[in-house]
Structure formats: C-alpha cells, structure tokens
Amino acid sequence: xxxxxxxxxxxxxxxxxxxxxxxxxxFELKEGEIHAVVGENxxxxxxxxxxxxxxxxxxxxxxxxxxxxxxxxNSNKAIDMGIGMVHQxxxxxxxxxxxxxxxxxxxxxxxxxxxYNKATQMIKELGDKYNxxxxxxxxxxxxxxxxxxxxxxxxxxxxxxxxLILDEPTAVLTPQETEELFVQLMKLKDxxxxxxxxxxxxxxxxxxxxxxxxxxxxxxxxxxxxxxxTQSQISNLMxxxxxxxxxxxxxxxxxxxxLNVKGVSCKGAEGKELLKDIQFTANKGKxxxxxxxxxxxxxxxxxxxxGGRRNxxxxxxxxxxxxxxxxxxxxxxxxxxxxxxDRMTQGVAASAAISxxxxxxxxxxxxxxxxxxxxxxxxxxxxxKLVEDYDIVCKSIAQKVESLSGGNIQKVVVARECxxxxxxxxxEQPTRGVDVGAAEIIHKEILKLRxxxxxxxxxxxxxxxxxxxSDALLVMYEGEFVAYIDNPSETTEEELGLYxxxxxxxSREEIRRAVNEF
Amino acid sequence: MRSLLDIIxxxxxxxxxxxxxTPLLFAALGALISDRAGAANIGLEGIMLMAALAGxxxxxxxxxxxxxxxxxxxxxxxxxxxxxxxTLKLKTDVILGGIALNFFANGGTIFVLYYLTxxxxxxxxxASMVLPNIHIPVIRNIPILGEIVSGHNVLxxxxxLSAIGVWYVLEKTALGLRIRSVGExxxxxxxxxxxxxxxxxIALALSGVFAGMGGAFLSMGYVSWFSRGMSAGxxxxxxxxxxxxxxxxxxxxxxxxxxxxxxxxxxxxxxxxIPAELIRILPYVATVVGLxxxxxxxxxxxxxxx
Numbered sequence: 001x002x003x004x005x006x007x008x009x010x011x012x013x014x015x016x017x018x019x020x021x022x023x024x025x026x027f028e029l030k031e032g033e034i035h036a037v038v039g040e041n042x043x044x045x046x047x048x049x050x051x052x053x054x055x056x057x058x059x060x061x062x063x064x065x066x067x068x069x070x071x072x073x074n075s076n077k078a079i080d081m082g083i084g085m086v087h088q089x090x091x092x093x094x095x096x097x098x099x100x101x102x103x104x105x106x107x108x109x110x111x112x113x114x115x116y117n118k119a120t121q122m123i124k125e126l127g128d129k130y131n132x133x134x135x136x137x138x139x140x141x142x143x144x145x146x147x148x149x150x151x152x153x154x155x156x157x158x159x160x161x162x163x164l165i166l167d168e169p170t171a172v173l174t175p176q177e178t179e180e181l182f183v184q185l186m187k188l189k190d191x192x193x194x195x196x197x198x199x200x201x202x203x204x205x206x207x208x209x210x211x212x213x214x215x216x217x218x219x220x221x222x223x224x225x226x227x228x229x230t231q232s233q234i235s236n237l238m239x240x241x242x243x244x245x246x247x248x249x250x251x252x253x254x255x256x257x258x259l260n261v262k263g264v265s266c267k268g269a270e271g272k273e274l275l276k277d278i279q280f281t282a283n284k285g286k287x288x289x290x291x292x293x294x295x296x297x298x299x300x301x302x303x304x305x306x307g308g309r310r311n312x313x314x315x316x317x318x319x320x321x322x323x324x325x326x327x328x329x330x331x332x333x334x335x336x337x338x339x340x341x342d343r344m345t346q347g348v349a350a351s352a353a354i355s356x357x358x359x360x361x362x363x364x365x366x367x368x369x370x371x372x373x374x375x376x377x378x379x380x381x382x383x384x385k386l387v388e389d390y391d392i393v394c395k396s397i398a399q400k401v402e403s404l405s406g407g408n409i410q411k412v413v414v415a416r417e418c419x420x421x422x423x424x425x426x427x428e429q430p431t432r433g434v435d436v437g438a439a440e441i442i443h444k445e446i447l448k449l450r451x452x453x454x455x456x457x458x459x460x461x462x463x464x465x466x467x468x469x470s471d472a473l474l475v476m477y478e479g480e481f482v483a484y485i486d487n488p489s490e491t492t493e494e495e496l497g498l499y500x501x502x503x504x505x506x507s508r509e510e511i512r513r514a515v516n517e518f
Numbered sequence: 519m520r521s522l523l524d525i526i527x528x529x530x531x532x533x534x535x536x537x538x539x540t541p542l543l544f545a546a547l548g549a550l551i552s553d554r555a556g557a558a559n560i561g562l563e564g565i566m567l568m569a570a571l572a573g574x575x576x577x578x579x580x581x582x583x584x585x586x587x588x589x590x591x592x593x594x595x596x597x598x599x600x601x602x603x604x605t606l607k608l609k610t611d612v613i614l615g616g617i618a619l620n621f622f623a624n625g626g627t628i629f630v631l632y633y634l635t636x637x638x639x640x641x642x643x644x645a646s647m648v649l650p651n652i653h654i655p656v657i658r659n660i661p662i663l664g665e666i667v668s669g670h671n672v673l674x675x676x677x678x679l680s681a682i683g684v685w686y687v688l689e690k691t692a693l694g695l696r697i698r699s700v701g702e703x704x705x706x707x708x709x710x711x712x713x714x715x716x717x718x719x720i721a722l723a724l725s726g727v728f729a730g731m732g733g734a735f736l737s738m739g740y741v742s743w744f745s746r747g748m749s750a751g752x753x754x755x756x757x758x759x760x761x762x763x764x765x766x767x768x769x770x771x772x773x774x775x776x777x778x779x780x781x782x783x784x785x786x787x788x789x790x791x792i793p794a795e796l797i798r799i800l801p802y803v804a805t806v807v808g809l810x811x812x813x814x815x816x817x818x819x820x821x822x823x824x
Contacts, residue, residue: 076711091709093699104699105710107692114692155710 004028004064005163005194006052011061013047021047022058023218029163034185034195036205036226038238039215040407040435045198048215049165052196053085054078081163084156088167088433090148094141098134099123102155126157131187145294146177153184164188165196170204171433174293175463175497182208200436202231214238235436247447247468255284257516258335258423258455263314264304274300275312276480280514282424287446287456288514289470289488291463293500297479298459299341302428305457306338307331319423332361335423339413339430341459343406347413350402354394355383357401358416390415391441407438414442424455431465443469463493474514475499482506484514525786529665534785536666539778540674541566541740541749544732545756546774547677547684548598548725550767553760554688555721556701560616561601562729563753564623569594569733571627574646574744575634583647587673587734594730595723597623602722606715620753628746641737641744648742649673649734671739673731680728685767697721729753751802758805762812773808780804 006029013022022044029035039045050056051063054072063070065081072078078085092101099119108115108122120136127133132150140148149169156164166185170178185195185208197209205212206226213223214237221237259282266275275297282288292298303309305316307328316323319334326334340346348357359368359379368379383397392411394404401409410430417425427446431439446469450456460466466473466488473488474481475496483499483506485491498504525531545562552559559565572593577586601619605612628638635643649672658668688694699707700717708714732752737744755777762776763769784800 074711075709079711085709087709089705091703091706093703093706095702096695096699100695101706104695104707105712107695109692113690114695159710 003031005031005066007062007064008048008052009062009064011048011051011058011063013044013051013056014059020218022051025061025215025218025220027213027220027223029194029196030211031194032189032192033210034189034197034208035223036197036199036209036212037215038199038202038205038212038234040238040437043215043238043435044218045215046167049085049167049196049198052078052165053083079159079161082161083163083165084159084161085165086149086152086156086167086169088169088171090152092140092148092151094139096140097136098138098140098143098151099136101140101151102136102158106159122158123154126154130154130157130184130191132157132184145172146174146180149173149181150184153188162192163194163196165198167198168200168433169197170199170201172294172461174500175493176501178204202234205234206231238436247443249447249469250451252285252450252471254286254516255453255455257281257283258319259305259457260317260320261301261305261314262317264301264312264316265314266300266304266309266312274479275304276478278314278479278481279512280474280481281516282455282457283516284423284455285450285453286471287450287458287469289466289473290457290459290476291466291473291496291500292461292476294461296476296500298428298476300479301476302341302426302459306336306426337361337417337420337422337425339417339425339427341428341432343410343413344402348401348409351400353398354387354392354401354404354412355379355397357412358383358386358397361416361420386415386419389419390445407434410434411438411441414445418445418449421452422449422454424457425449426457426459428459429461430458431460431462439465463496467491467493467496472514474511477502477505481511481514484511486513521790522787525789526783529662531782531786532666533669535775535779535782536670536674537740538781538785539775540671540677541732541735541752542756542759542777542781543677543681543771543774544673544728544735545753546759546763546770547680547767548728548732549757549760550763550765550770551684551688551697551728552721552725554701554765555697555718556704557602557605557612557718557722558616558757559598559601559722559725559729560613560757561597561619561623561753562725562732562756563749563751564616564620565594565597565726565729566733566736566749566753567623567627567747568597569730570737570748571630571641571733571744572730573734573738574641574644575630577647577738578641578644581645581647583649583738586647586738587649587731590734590738591727591730594726594728594733596726598722598726598729599719601726602719606718606722624747627744631744631746639746644743646742646744647738649738671735673735673739676731677735680731681767681771688767693717693720732756755801755805758809762808776808777801777804 009026011022011025014020025044025048037045047056051058054074054077063072099116102123103119108118123136132154134147134150140151169181173181189195199205209226211223212226212234214221214234216238261278261280264275264278268274278301290298300309304312307323307326318331318336323331344350359382362368368382369375380397387394387397390411392415393408401412414430430446431442446456458466458469468489470488473485475483477500482502545566548559548562569590573586573590576589577583597619601615604610605615631641632638635641637643651669652672652675654668658664688698696707696712696717699712700714704714736748759773759777760770762773781801784797787797
C-alpha cells in the first residue's frame with residue numbers, strides 16, 4: 001500500500017454558470033511532506049482547494065483518503081478528516097479576541113457559559129507545542145498580519161488538522177515574517193503534519209517544499225521533486241511559455257517634475273499619526289517605487305494624492321497646481337491615471353462589460369462619442385484594440401468583467417489607465433494576486449509608459465517587483481519614509497526588509513534626496 | 519413652563535415613561551438580536567401588530583390572559599420564521615421581505631378583525647383579557663421609588679429581564695459568540711463549520727418572540743383592546759433605537775428609554791394647552807434627532823479616518 005494520505009483522481013469541476021474551473025486534476029499527497037501547488041490565476045488552484053476543504057463538490061472524479069474513496073460534503077467533514085485550511089483572506093472576526101476566534105464552533109462549555117479558562121489553557125498548550133505564541137486576550141483587529149496568520153494556523157491545529165492547506169500564505173508577509181513562517185512549517189512537518197502550500201513565488205517553493213504539482217488551465221501537469229526542477233522549468237510549465245523574470249530596462253532621463261508632495265501629514269480617527277511629513281518629487285520618465293509592509297501609510301498617501309482624502313496638512317502639487325482645489329475628475333483631466341489596489345471595488349464596475357470598463361475614463365471624450373451620444377462603433381473599435389494590445393483573454397468585449405480571471409481583470413484596468421497617455425500613473429499593487437504571465441505583461445506596459453515619458457508612482461508590497469521596476473525606491477514605515485534608495489536593483493531584499501520593519505533608518509538628509517529642488 | 523416641570527418631575531411621569539418604553543424595548547431587542555446575526559428584521563412593526571391582535575383573539579376565546587400571551591408569542595415566532603424562510607432559504611431580499619410583512623400585517627389584521635367582530639377599527643366587542651400588574655413586595659412601600667418601579671405590567675418586568683438575558687446570551691454563551699461571528703464575518707463563521715443559516719434562523723425567531731411580547735403588551739397591558747395600526751411606528755422606532763445604541767444591549771436599552779421618555783412626554787403634554795397634533799409628533803421628532811446625531815457622529819468618524 002502506498003503512503004498517500006490523500007489522492008485526487010481526474011477531478012473535474014464545472015460551475016453552474018458553465019465555467020470549467022478544473023478539467024482534469026490528479027495529484028497525490030504523501031504523509032509528512034510539504035507539497036506545493038503552483039499555477040497562474042484562474043488555473044483552478046482555488047477551486048481545487050475548495051474541493052479539498054468541502055466548500056465545493058467536484059462534478060466528477062474521485063478523492064481517495066487513506067486508501068478509501070470519500071465524499072467531502074462540507075467543511076465540517078473536511079475538519080473531521082483532519083484537513084485544515086489557512087485562507088488567503090483571513091477568516092477571522094476582527095472584534096473577537098484570539099481565544100474567541102479559535103474556539104468559535106467548538107466552544108468548551110461550563111454549564112451554559114463558555115469556559116474561557118479551559119479555552120485559554122488549550123491554546124497555550126498548543127502554542128507551546130508548536131512554538132506558535134499569540135496573546136489569547138488580544139483582539140484580532142489589533143494583531144499584525146503575521147500574528148493573524150499564526151492564529152489561523154493554530155485554529156486549524158486546534159481542530160485536529162493533520163493536513164494543512166495554506167493559500168498563498170506569504171503574499172502579505174515581510175521577508176522576516178516569511179522566514180519565521182517557514183521555520184514553523186518545518187516544525188509542523190517534523191511533527192508529522194502534511195502541508196499543501198499554494199504560492200506564486202517560485203523561490204519560496206524551491207526553499208521549503210518537497211514536491212511541486214503544476215496546474216495550468218484546469219489541468220495538472222505532473223508532480224515533481226522540487227530538488228529535480230529549476231525555477232524557470234516550473235515557471236515554463238506553469239504558463240506554457242518562457243517568462244522573463246528580469247526586464248531589459250533602458251536608462252531613462254528624468255524629465256520635468258509632475259508631482260510634488262510637500263510635507264504632507266495626517267491623523268486618523270484616534271489621533272494616530274498616519275502620515276508624517278511626507279516629501280518627494282515624481283519626475284517624468286522615471287518610476288518611483290514606494291515599498292513597505294502594508295498598513296504603514298501607503299494607502300493614506302495614495303488617497304491624498306488621488307484626491308480621496310482632503311483632511312491633511314501640507315500640500316500636493318500636480319503639474320504645479322495644488323490638488324486640494326481639484327476633484328477626482330479634474331485630477332484625471334489634468335493627466336493623472338490610477339490603478340487602484342482593490343480592483344474589484346475601485347478598479348472596475350464588475351457587472352459592466354469589458355468595453356464599458358475600458359472606456360470608463362474617457363466617456364466624455366470624442367474618442368467614443370459622436371456629438372452628445374456614445375458611438376458604439378467607436379467604442380468597440382477602441383475596446384477591441386485594447387483587448388489585443390494588452391492581451392486580455394476573453395470571448396468578447398461585451399462579456400462582463402467579473403467573468404474574467406483576476407489577471408485579466410487587472411489587465412483591463414491597466415489597459416484603461418495606460419492607454420490615455422497620462423502625465424503620471426499611480427500604480428497601487430498593480431500585480432497583486434495576479435499570475436506570472438499577466439504580471440509580466442503589466443510590468444512591461446508600465447515600463448513602456450515610462451519610456452514614453454510618463455512619471456510612474458509604484459506602490460508595492462512585492463519586493464522583487466518594487467526592486468525590479470523602480471528607478472528609485474522609497475521605503476515607508478509607520479507613516480514616514482525611512483529610506484531612499486537610488487539604485488533599487490542593486491540592493492537586497494534583506495536590506496529592504498530591515499527598513500520595512502523599522503530596524504534601520506536612513507538619515508534625514510539621505511531621505512531628502514527624494515525631493516528635487518527647483 | 520413651571521407647570522411643565524411640575525408634571526415631568528413626578529413619580530407618575532417616570533412610571534409612565536417606563537410603561538411606554540416596554541413595547542419599544544421588546545422590539546428593540548428583536549432588532550438587536552437579528553441585526554447582530556447580520557439579518558436585520560425590519561418586519562418588527564408588522565409582527566408586533568399581528569401579535570397584538572393574536573393576544574386579544576386568543577385571550578378572548580380562551581378567557582385566559584396567559585394563553586393570549588402565548589398566542590401572541592407564537593404568532594410572532596411564526597411570522598418571523600416565515601420571514602426567515604423567505605429570506606434565508608428562498609433568498610428574497612431581507613428588506614423587501616420585511617416591507618412585505620409589514621404591509622401584510624396592516625391589511626391582514628384588519629381583515630381578521632372584521633371577520634371576527636364585524637368592526638374594522640377596534641376589538642371592543644371581544645371580551646379579551648389583560649395581563650396582570652405586579653406589585654413588588656417591600657419595594658412598593660418605599661416612597662417615590664416604589665411608586666416608580668412597582669405596579670407595572672408583568673411584561674414590563676419581563677422586558678427588563680429579557681434585556682439582561684440577551685446581554686448574557688450574546689456575551690457569555692456559545693450561541694451568542696456564533697451569532698456575533700455570523701453578523702460580523704459570515705465567511706469566518708462558515709470556515710469553522712458554523713451553520714450560518716441556522717444561526718440566522720434562531721436569531722430571527724428570537725426577534726419574533728420579542729416582537730410578539732411587545733405586541734401582547736400593546737393590546738393586553740397598555741390598553742385592553744386591539745385597534746388598527748396600533749403598533750404606530752414602534753417597530754421602526756425600535757430599529758432606530760438599536761442603531762443609535764450601536765448594537766449594544768446597554769446602548770439599545772438606553773436609546774429605547776430615551777424614545778420612551780419622548781413618548782411619555784407627548785402623552786403628558788396633552789394635559790397642557792398645546793395642540794395635540796404638535797405633541798403627538800414628539801417621539802418621532804426625537805427619533806429623527808436621535809438618528810441625525812448618530813449620523814453626524816458616524817460621518818465625523820469616517821471623515822477623521824479619511
């Protein structure tokens with residue numbers, strides 16, 4: 001008998017709307033291994049994990065658990081089987097304490113009351129055993145992202161999980177937190193747990209996983225010993241073509257300063273300082289990166305610059321005009337483009353057509369109008385051109401945006417924002433949760449835009465993206481800049497990590513180099 | 519002005535404020551528990567109305583006040599469950615479902631009343647029962663305090679106990695933890711195997727029970743008959759009280775008392791020489807002012823956040 005704890009055979013999943021998420025998925029999970037599942041967005045990884053965790057039922061195919069065929073009807077069944085899941089978007093109740101989150105659904109009782117003493121005891125013991133320590137009395141909303149993830153892992157362990165599914169666990173972590181997570185995962189492995197590790201980051205797959213299963217367009221393309229394949233081999237199997245991980249970036253000359261941020265500060269509801277004396281200049285023909293762990297003021301800063309927040313000190317000049325007096329429409333008219341972080345709520349109108357979304361930033365221009373009416377012919381001509389230029393994979397331009405995969409939705413946003421030839425592009429996490437193939441296209445478009453002479457302000461929590469694309473890089477920590485790096489591709493992730501976590505800080509003069517006086 | 523203060527600063531006024539707060543508090547607790555589970559019940563107004571009629575009808579035909587009360591609670595439970603079935607199982611919009619329920623109650627109660635009594639206005643011809651008043655031993659003899667807190671309808675005391683009970687369930691028990699988790703992050707609850715639909719069902723059913731008791735109080739305590747439209751917007755005021763109380767039991771109770779005081783004031787002021795129409799709008803003005811204050815604070819909070 002094999003020592004497979006779990007085996008999937010020819011799984012197919014067709015959603016009721018006709019979308020085929022999994023065509024033919026097979027893989028075997030051996031006890032005590034860390035098994036990576038890699039694939040592009042929309043390749044069917046999430047659906048596969050949902051099937052394993054009982055959130056979706058397969059249309060056909062078999063799941064073999066410890067040698068016998070099983071049906072995983074719901075999450076309770078999966079939990080009973082010893083399968084635990086750490087979701088990419090944490091499944092935690094923010095206003096609850098750590099204890100409350102952990103015991104939800106399996107509350108120990110004393111009479112009709114919840115026995116919190118016993119619960120705290122249980123969690124302490126478990127934390128000691130796996131070296132995962134979290135203060136049980138803290139409210140989850142006050143925890144850092146890394147801590148929240150620990151809570152999620154403990155939650156699964158508390159429910160007796162032997163097989164842990166981690167859905168892109170490092171997407172939100174700093175390099176240091178990632179290291180820590182890996183140490184913990186190794187410890188879990190030593191304790192006999194089996195881990196399914198879903199990731200886009202091939203370097204991480206190489207460093208921690210034993211096996212890797214590749215999935216492309218709903219079909220698995222084999223399982224390999226990680227030691228036997230290189231990163232570029234995995235990447236080729238994932239996308240079915242060669243992917244450039246380094247870009248040929250020509251040197252570009254800094255042009256006119258378009259955006260000038262002078263001493264911007266602001267406070268939050270509880271009087272907490274969100275931004276502290278932020279100063280920098282963005283020049284035409286240059287990509288200025290802003291790196292940092294999320295929640296260190298990046299969002300507030302972008303909010304100020306894009307006209308979403310009025311309540312701040314200091315001033316922001318865009319093409320020498322103070323933006324305080326401009327609304328979003330005026331900002332866009334004077335040459336600002338914006339790729340927002342949250343594409344589903346801010347980036348697109350999900351239930352509108354691809355063509356409509358593509359034209360959303362030029363609905364007043366004669367580009368898509370004849371007289372006062374919209375010209376459907378002009379619109380479809382424009383949309384078809386953009387779909388082709390930006391390689392948006394879709395059946396037709398009349399299709400609803402929400403029916404596309406994440407990467408293609410993002411391409412719609414990028415196409416719309418880059419194709420109007422802005423003076424500045426504000427790109428906020430432009431490739432978040434996007435597959436390698438789509439990320440490459442998006443990166444290339446951003447570089448092209450720079451080469452055509454636009455300024456780009458790139459906010460990214462993805463260090464390799466920030467380092468690879470930026471001509472200069474600012475690091476943000478707790479609402480202020482702590483470093484200005486003028487040759488980002490020559491620094492290391494570890495070095496940046498130290499700045500991002502506030503361990504290191506440059507002198508005021510060094511950071512002030514981000515401002516060019518004129 | 520002098521005489522106004524004379525009226526307000528009396529035990530009688532405090533007593534009457536507690537009395538009129540009772541149905542508001544019941545309905546507000548119903549709003550609270552359903553809202554905390556993420557399935558706000560806006561059909562409270564209609565449920566109260568139907569329960570008020572049920573109390574009168576059941577007690578008239580059985581000549582038992584207790585059966586009348588149980589009948590009112592049962593109708594409250596059934597109508598709330600019906601709303602739950604439509605919104606949770608059949609996926610009707612919860613707001614539309616609530617509105618439909620309110621309209622149904624409005625017409626349905628008049629129809630039943632007419633069918634039973636031949637009268638479209640009140641149930642005066644039905645010999646319905648009222649629920650007893652409770653005089654608390656010892657406390658009743660304390661001057662002022664006794665006059666204020668003793669001698670209320672039994673449902674008034676049940677309302678106070680219910681508020682404490684709801685607090686206890688929400689804060690101390692597993693059911694409460696699950697209700698709160700379902701209301702705050704449905705997916706988190708689902709991911710650990712909490713049956714979201716069941717929890718919402720329970721919460722809506724409980725809200726029906728509370729609204730049922732509120733309705734019973736109207737027709738079997740506050741007055742001793744049913745009259746058309748007698749819930750008079752209390753179900754809506756209760757929703758406002760819950761929102762103003764920000765979903766906490768204490769806040770909701772205090773907001774209910776505030777609206778109760780406004781209501782009592784409008785009753786009392788009718789003794790003075792002020793146009794009755796003007797006075798009757800007082801509780802509703804209080805509602806609007808309350809909601810406005812709440813909205814302004816929320817907006818400021820959001821502004822500060824950016």
